[in-house]
Amino acid sequence: MKSGQAFRWSLLILALLVSIECLLQYNESEYVRSVTLDVISKANATDDRARILALRAYLRGAVHYSGVSKENRPFLRATAGEILKSGEGYCGEVTRAFICMAGEAGIRSQRINLYGRTPHVVAEAELDSGERFIVDCQNPPEIEQLEPLDQVMPRLDYDDYSTLNVRRLHLSWLVSRVKLRMGDLTYWSENPHALKAALWFFLSLGLIALKMMRNLLRYVLHKRGWIHISDEPSINAAANALWRYRGRRIDEITLALRGDAMSDHGSNVVDIRRSKAVRLDDSMVDTLRCPGCEGGLVFGDDASGRDAEGSLSCMECGSEFDVINGIPRMLLPEMRDALAGKETRIDTRQIETAQSFGFEWTHFPDMYVEWNRNFLDYMKPLEPSFFQRKKVLDAGCGSGRHAFYAAQYGAEVWAVDIGPAAEVARRNAGGSDSVHVVQADLNNLPFAPESFDFIYSIGVLHHLPEPEAAFRNLLRYLKPGGEIKVYLYWKPEGQPLKRALLGLVTLARRVTTRLPYRLVYLFSFPAACAAFAIFVGPYRLLSKIAGLRRIADRIPMRQYSRYPFRVCVNDQFDRFSAPLERRYTRAEVESWLTRAGLEDAEVRPNCGWGGSGRKPEFMNEPLFVEG
Numbered sequence: 306m307k308s309g310q311a312f313r314w315s316l317l318i319l320a321l322l323v324s325i326e327c328l329l330q331y332n333e334s335e336y337v338r339s340v341t342l343d344v345i346s347k348a349n350a351t352d353d354r355a356r357i358l359a360l361r362a363y364l365r366g367a368v369h370y371s372g373v374s375k376e377n378r379p380f381l382r383a384t385a386g387e388i389l390k391s392g393e394g395y396c397g398e399v400t401r402a403f404i405c406m407a408g409e410a411g412i413r414s415q416r417i418n419l420y421g422r423t424p425h426v427v428a429e430a431e432l433d434s435g436e437r438f439i440v441d442c443q444n445p446p447e448i449e450q451l452e453p454l455d456q457v458m459p460r461l462d463y464d465d466y467s468t469l470n471v472r473r474l475h476l477s478w479l480v481s482r483v484k485l486r487m488g489d490l491t492y493w494s495e496n497p498h499a500l501k502a503a504l505w506f507f508l509s510l511g512l513i514a515l516k517m518m519r520n521l522l523r524y525v526l527h528k529r530g531w532i533h534i535s536d537e538p539s540i541n542a543a544a545n546a547l548w549r550y551r552g553r554r555i556d557e558i559t560l561a562l563r564g565d566a567m568s569d570h571g572s573n574v575v576d577i578r579r580s581k582a583v584r585l586d587d588s589m590v591d592t593l594r595c596p597g598c599e600g601g602l603v604f605g606d607d608a609s610g611r612d613a614e615g616s617l618s619c620m621e622c623g624s625e626f627d628v629i630n631g632i633p634r635m636l637l638p639e640m641r642d643a644l645a646g647k648e649t650r651i652d653t654r655q656i657e658t659a660q661s662f663g664f665e666w667t668h669f670p671d672m673y674v675e676w677n678r679n680f681l682d683y684m685k686p687l688e689p690s691f692f693q694r695k696k697v698l699d700a701g702c703g704s705g706r707h708a709f710y711a712a713q714y715g716a717e718v719w720a721v722d723i724g725p726a727a728e729v730a731r732r733n734a735g736g737s738d739s740v741h742v743v744q745a746d747l748n749n750l751p752f753a754p755e756s757f758d759f760i761y762s763i764g765v766l767h768h769l770p771e772p773e774a775a776f777r778n779l780l781r782y783l784k785p786g787g788e789i790k791v792y793l794y795w796k797p798e799g800q801p802l803k804r805a806l807l808g809l810v811t812l813a814r815r816v817t818t819r820l821p822y823r824l825v826y827l828f829s830f831p832a833a834c835a836a837f838a839i840f841v842g843p844y845r846l847l848s849k850i851a852g853l854r855r856i857a858d859r860i861p862m863r864q865y866s867r868y869p870f871r872v873c874v875n876d877q878f879d880r881f882s883a884p885l886e887r888r889y890t891r892a893e894v895e896s897w898l899t900r901a902g903l904e905d906a907e908v909r910p911n912c913g914w915g916g917s918g919r920k921p922e923f924m925n926e927p928l929f930v931e932g
Contacts, residue, residue, distance in 0.1 A: 312516055317831060319509040320838035326502035327842040333386045333498055334409075337402075340389055341409040353432045356410050357440060357451070360403055365444040368392055368399045384497050396426040399442045403428050404495045414440070415491045417454065421463035423447070429454060489852035499846065509839050517805060520812070589633075589741055592719070592756070595619035595626075596635050596749040602626075626751075632727050634744045635751035644724065652770045658885040662768075663725030664822040665882065666704045669875040670729045675868050680710040682911060683763050683792055692716040695758040700747055700779055701765030705730030705740070712739040716759070719752070721745045747775050754781050761790040764913075767887045773897055780901060783920045789903070790917040794888040795910070803861050807888075810880060817881035829877040836873055841865050864912050889914060 341360070348359035373393045385405035388394045394402070400416055407414045407430060414430040417439065425447050428440045438451035448457060458466065493500050593602050600621025617626045617633060627634045636644070643649040643656050681689065693715035699708045702720035708730065711718045720730050720742045727744040734740040745751050747762075747769065760783050766772040776791060783789055797803035817825050840862040847857035848866075857863065865873040894914045898906035903918025 312512065315512060316509060316835060319505050319512070320835045322505045323502050323509070324834075324838040324842055326498045326505065327838075327846060330496060330498035330502060330846065333384055333496065336386045337389065337405050338409045341406040344406070345410060353412055353430075354451075356412060357407065357430050357438075360406050360410070361440055361442050364399050364403055364406075364442040365446065368394050368402060368442070369444060370395045370399075382497070385495070396441075396443045396447075400426045400428045401495050403440060403442045404491060408492065408495075413488075413491075415468060415486075416495070418467050419457070419463045420465040420467075423462065425463070489850050492850055502843065502846070506839060506843050513809070514805075517809065590617065592741075592753075593617065593633060593635065593743070593751050594753050595622060595624055596745060596751040597624055597637055598622045599753060630728060630731065632731055632742050632744055633751070636723075636744060636746060637749055640723075640746050640749070654884045655770050658768050658883045659724040661822060661882045661884070662703065662722075664826070665875070665878055666726040666729045668826060669871070669878070670704055670733065671871065672704075672706060672709070672733055673869060673872070675872075676706045677710055678867070680707050683707070683915065684761070684790065685909065685911075685915070687788075687790075689714040692759075696756065698750075698752070698757040698760040698779075698782060700750075700760060700762035702726070702730045702734075702742070703764075705732075705734035705742065707761070707763055708740050708742075709734040709737070711761075712737045717741075719743060719757070721747065721750065723747070748778055750778070750782060752782050755784045756782050758784055758787045759789070760787070763790075763792040764794075766791055767794050767889070768883055768885045770885065772887060773900075776897060777901060780920060785920055785922045788917060788919050790915065792911070793894055793914045793916065794886065795913045796888045796890050798890060800859070802859070806861055814881060814886070818884045822882060825882045826878055828881065829874045832877040832881070833870065833873040836862050836865065836877070837870065841873070 344359055344363045345356055348355070348362075350356040350359045368388060369392065373395065382401065383391070383394065383398055385402045388398045388402045397416075404414045404416060407428070412430055412432075414428045417427050417429045419425040419427060425441075425443075427448060428442070429437050430440050431437050437453060439448055439454055439457050440451065441448040447462070454466070457463065493503060590602055590604070594600065595602060598619065598621045600619045602617045603620055605616030605618045605625060615628045617628060617635075618624070619626075624638075626636075634641075639649050639651060643651040644659065684691075691714075692711055695716045697711050697716040697718045699705075699711065699718055699720040702708050702722045703726050705720055708718045708720040712734065716739065718734075718740045720727075720734060720740060722730060722742075722744060723746050724744075727742055731742040734742070743751060747765070760779050762776075762779065766775055769775045772793075779789065797807060817828065820828075840860050844857050844860045844863040845866050847853045847860070848863075850857075862873075865876075891908050891910075891914060894908045894916045895906065898908070898916055898918045901918070902921065904921050906918040907916070909915040909917075
């Protein structure tokens with residue numbers, strides 16, 4: 306097995322182990338919580354002292370050590386749930402059960418190891434008043450009542466204590482009478498599944514760090530000419546396969562993607578060829594313009610009435626634009642030829658990126674209820690009422706989910722996309738009379754200048770050859786006083802872990818953007834599994850612990866905890882497939898808004914940069930500086 310394969314398999318196995326331990330810990334916590342609430346409810350305990358006494362009384366009656374062997378106990382000992390279910394355990398086990406149950410009841414406690422003639426393990430619980438008492442849950446107990454540690458130690462039975470079991474670790478010669486304030490670390494020390502999940506997680510990070518250091522060292526040595534890195538035959542073969550695949554005509558690819566989507570998703574995807582025809586009304590035709598000369602349009606002579614299948618003709622230059630499946634195809638001839646696989650002057654990476662997104666949205670067309678919150682998050686600080694009676698342009702609509710919710714909040718939405726994604730958008734959002742889907746190029750839009758009250762472009766501009774030029778072009782179609790909002794990928798600043806992960810992704814993209822879409826699609830599933838196991842699972846766990854929420858909030862990819870798993874798969878395909886991708890710092894996004902002359906310009910972080918501003922009532926052509 307090659308080192309790369311061993312690394313991937315190791316990472317996948319570790320991710321699986323993290324997932325298993327997180328699941329076991331979740332089930333463990335749910336069981337302990339249910340037992341704790343039942344005990345407190347039956348005892349009618351209303352304050353911390355009463356809850357402590359109720360839990361102690363329950364454990365003294367429910368857990369015993371008579372006849373229990375001390376041999377073959379696991380190094381990390383049994384979990385609290387296992388102890389409660391078996392009813393067996395020595396002082397250490399019953400103390401663990403108390404600490405976990407007290408934690409579920411909101412009581413802070415930690416383990417204290419007592420040494421003397423008979424070593425003993427107890428818990429030290431803290432009341433809201435700050436008082437701390439030793440709680441002995443063993444039956445029969447060595448310490449009958451609730452007593453402070455200072456009152457326990459003068460007894461002849463004990464001569465030393467520590468928070469950690471230093472004698473088991475053979476460190477008693479080094480430290481004596483050390484009581485640490487464990488705080489939230491108690492959760493990890495008393496929950497073996499959580500501890501093992503953390504160990505596997507950090508081991509995964511260690512492997513990734515070692516791999517990064519190895520690649521960095523190889524890069525430095527290669528740059529200095531000290532080593533030679535040979536080409537990988539598999540990479541060359543994958544690149545050749547890519548070009549063979551992408552040489553097919555766009556209509557053939559589109560039909561293939563429709564068939565793939567039908568087989569992959571069954572009833573979740575509608576066969577577009579059988580869907581009901583959409584009729585074009587006068588208001589829609591009146592809004593559209595020729596993307597070449599901005600001339601008005603009329604129905605072509607070959608149109609059968611105003612049914613979906615027909616054409617639109619420019620009254621100025623005579624250009625013809627087909628209407629297929631109810632979608633006006635407002636592309637200039639050169640762009641149509643490029644999408645059909647013909648040689649043109651258009652950047653081939655732009656066409657490959659458009660085809661990549663066509664595949665993506667055909668395979669990930671699902672509409673989730675979570676998209677509503679997602680839409681509102683992107684639109685912040687705008688409220689839903691903002692969209693009432695607004696004429697809105699969705700520049701790069703993808704699956705049409707944002708257009709759907711903008712229309713739900715009262716807007717008339719014109720959703721534009723350059724490739725096969727327009728079909729998905731019509732299926733998802735085109736059922737509303739307030740959503741009009743158009744296939745068009747953002748650099749040559751088929752609208753009159755100053756047509757829209759609000760324009761948004763979410764996650765699109767950074768996939769274009771000249772993102773800022775496309776942004777400036779959008780401003781032409783915004784009314785004076787109208788607002789624009791764009792979302793761009795960010796370069797993490799002050800976040801070394803995210804920056805390191807992004808560096809790994811960038812290296813991987815050198816290969817994955819050359820692979821067939823189907824292969825990247827299959828790769829996206831294990832990539833999403835790894836993301837959930839290494840990042841999302843631990844985030845969900847840590848976010849439930851008050852003292853660790855700040856750490857949890859710095860975990861990469863935590864946003865996927867709010868969405869179905871398939872959303873993460875979708876984003877992994879997006880991340881590894883699109884050839885064109887740029888990232889920006891906050892300062893660079895701010896400079897876009899400044900050079901455009903926008904008022905009330907603002908940049909907000911949201912797992913990327915959300916830039917917004919308002920077009921002045923009177924302004925000259927926006928200033929644009931290359932670079």
